[in-house]
Amino acid sequence: MxxxxxxxxxxxxxxxxxxxxxxxxxxxxxxxxxxxxxxxxxxxxxxxxxxxxxxxxxxxxxxxxxxxxxxxxxxxxxxxxxxxxxxxxxxxxxxxxxxxxxxxxxxxxxxxxxxxxxxxxxxxxxxxxxxxxxxxxxxxxxxxxxxxxxxxxxxxxxxxxxxxxxxxxxxxxxxxxxxxxxxxxxxxxxxxxxxxxxxxxxxxxxxxxxxxxxxxxxxxxxxxxxxxxxxxxxxxxxxxxxxxxxxxxxxxxxxxxxxxxxxxxNVTDRLHVDQRPDLRQGVDAIAGDGRMRYLYAAPGALDDVRAAWTDAVGERAELIDRDEAVDRGWFGPKVTDAARERIGDLVVACKDTFAVVGVEGEPPHVARLIGQHGGLxxxxxxxxxxxxxxx
Missing domain, CATH: 3.40.720.10 (Alkaline Phosphatase, subunit A)
Structure with missing residues (x-):
């Protein structure tokens, strides 16, 4: 709720x-x-x-x-x-x-x-x-x-x-x-x-x-x-x-x-990926932004990544496969093959006032931002x- x-x-x-x-x-x-x-x-x-x-x-x-x-x-x-x-x-x-x-x-x-x-x-x-x-x-x-x-x-x-x-x-x-x-x-x-x-x-x-x-x-x-x-x-x-x-x-x-x-x-709850090395295992890249993350899994690692991230976010976010996000119509009634390839293997859609931060390559201040967006x-x-x- x-x-x-x-x-x-x-x-x-x-x-x-x-x-x-x-x-x-x-x-x-x-x-x-x-x-x-x-x-x-x-x-x-x-x-x-x-x-x-x-x-x-x-x-x-x-x-x-x-x-x-x-x-x-x-x-x-x-x-x-x-x-x-x-x-x-x-x-x-x-x-x-x-x-x-x-x-x-x-x-x-x-x-x-x-x-x-x-x-x-x-x-x-x-x-x-x-x-x-x-x-x-x-x-x-x-x-x-x-x-x-x-x-x-x-x-x-x-x-x-x-x-x-x-x-x-x-x-x-x-x-x-x-x-x-x-x-x-x-x-x-x-x-x-x-x-x-x-x-x-x-x-x-x-x-x-x-x-x-x-x-x-x-x-x-x-x-x-x-x-x-x-x-x-x-x-x-x-x-x-x-x-x-x-x-x-x-x-x-x-x-x-x-x-x-x-x-x-206004975000009040954060998962700091930089403090959870276990969440990088089997993950080639993390993209998106704090309120909607894309996870690109290494070959053969998708199930393990899904299990680790599901445990980490719990009820604070919905974690679904790329195909399910497309089928739900999140990106529109038509998704080209080129656009589909750019979406992560897994999509982490944050709920309430939760965000996933501390991602490699992002400026350090991004993890501290109070107001955020990207979610549903x-x-x-x-x-x-x-x-x-x-x-």
Missing amino acids: PSSPYLAAARPAYGTGTLADVMPTALAALGVPQRADSPAVLLREGELDGVRRIAVLLLDGFGYHLLGQAAQASDTVGAVHHGELGTLTAITATVPSSTPISLASLACGLPPGQHGIIGFTVRVPDTGGLVTHIRWDGSSPDPETWQPEPTAFERARADGVACTIVSNGSFRDTGLTRAIYRGADWLPATSPREVAEGTIAALARADRSLVYAYLPDVDTAGHFHGVGSPDWLEAVAEVSEAIDGILAGLPRDAALFLTADHGMV TAAEMAVPLWTYRPV
């Missing part, structure tokens, strides 16, 4: 309302032809009629079930939360509920099983090495091969829509950017004020415009200080300045979509989709 209803498991709502459905909805509103496998399921009749410009603002870590706490720091967020401004809907992240997976699902308009960015860190089948998607320099694997599907920005640009990313310039040339943001121009912006100004400027670039803007501040504060902490509330107040700035300058033929890549839980709880999986049009 979870200690809170927000810690109960939540299924990804593929086909009815996940991050993978946001961009297809935006493209449909802009008149871009749709892929048959990514319909605009979030488009309500008449809601976006006449829209020629759309800004999608993603606030990292700004989960749906955190809005009540976030409202303490921002009148605008409070108005959104209470249904007094725009239209608020709960959708879900994709699985795992972590940044690179969610950003790829949003930017490609596809579930992880199709775009293949299917873990925070995964093993590269061809080499046996690990790739951490947020620290990927793009040298290996090749981003265009690793994620070959057309992005939402490529599809929009092919139809004459001007596409712009408004985000920190340090992300511009990373492997993840090359994999998921192809087709968009980059406008460097770091502070909430810069992001708001850049978003408004980018919306004016052409007759039809699609802008994607990103701010990491709430996620960063949650990781280091915890959800609900004074530092977290301060970060909410700061990013709300970007919302206010965009609303103030939004053209009459534009719409704003606000969403998040995941929510967050409602607190991590539910994200807002808030839409606003000038009146």
Whole structure:
């Protein structure tokens, strides 16, 4: 029994309302032809009629079930939360509920099983090495091969829509950017004020415009200080300045979509793998992140690894085989062979406020992070989709 209803498991709502459905909805509103496998399921009749410009603002870590706490720091967020401004809907992240997976699902308009960015860190089948998607320099694997599907920005640009990313310039040339943001121009912006100004400027670039803007501040504060902490509330107040700035300058033929890549839980129970050498026996690699780990077993060792890890995590996590995770639909209705190979032989899905930390190759501070995500709880999986049009 979870200690809170927000810690109960939540299924990804593929086909009815996940991050993978946001961009297809935006493209449909802009008149871009749709892929048959990514319909605009979030488009309500008449809601976006006449829209020629759309800004999608993603606030990292700004989960749906955190809005009540976030409202303490921002009148605008409070108005959104209470249904007094725009239209608020709960959708879900994709699985795992972590940044690179969610950003790829949003930017490609596809579930992880199709775009293949299917873990925070995964093993590269061809080499046996690990790739951490947020620290990927793009040298290996090749981003265009690793994620070959057309992005939402490529599809929009092919139809004459001007596409712009408004985000920190340090992300511009990373492997993840090359994999998921192809087709968009980059406008460097770091502070909430810069992001708001850049978003408004980018919306004016052409007759039809699609802008994607990103701010990491709430996620960063949650990781280091915890959800609900004074530092977290301060970060909410700061990013709300970007919302206010965009609303103030939004053209009459534009719409704003606000969403998040995941929510967050404050971790209170940790399994330190670096203190349990027995858990490395028969394991070639441990990947994923603290709330959803991938275990890659050495040949012939799978049963022993399963037994050791089942004993170690007990009821604090669910440990299942790759095929069962795929069959449950965690990664979407379709999982390509390439994506399936990247998932661990065993998947450790943490429950409640438990995390698996102390994994070789991860920075030491990661084991001490308070706020974490990646799991299947409602607190991590539910994200807002808030839409606003000038009146």
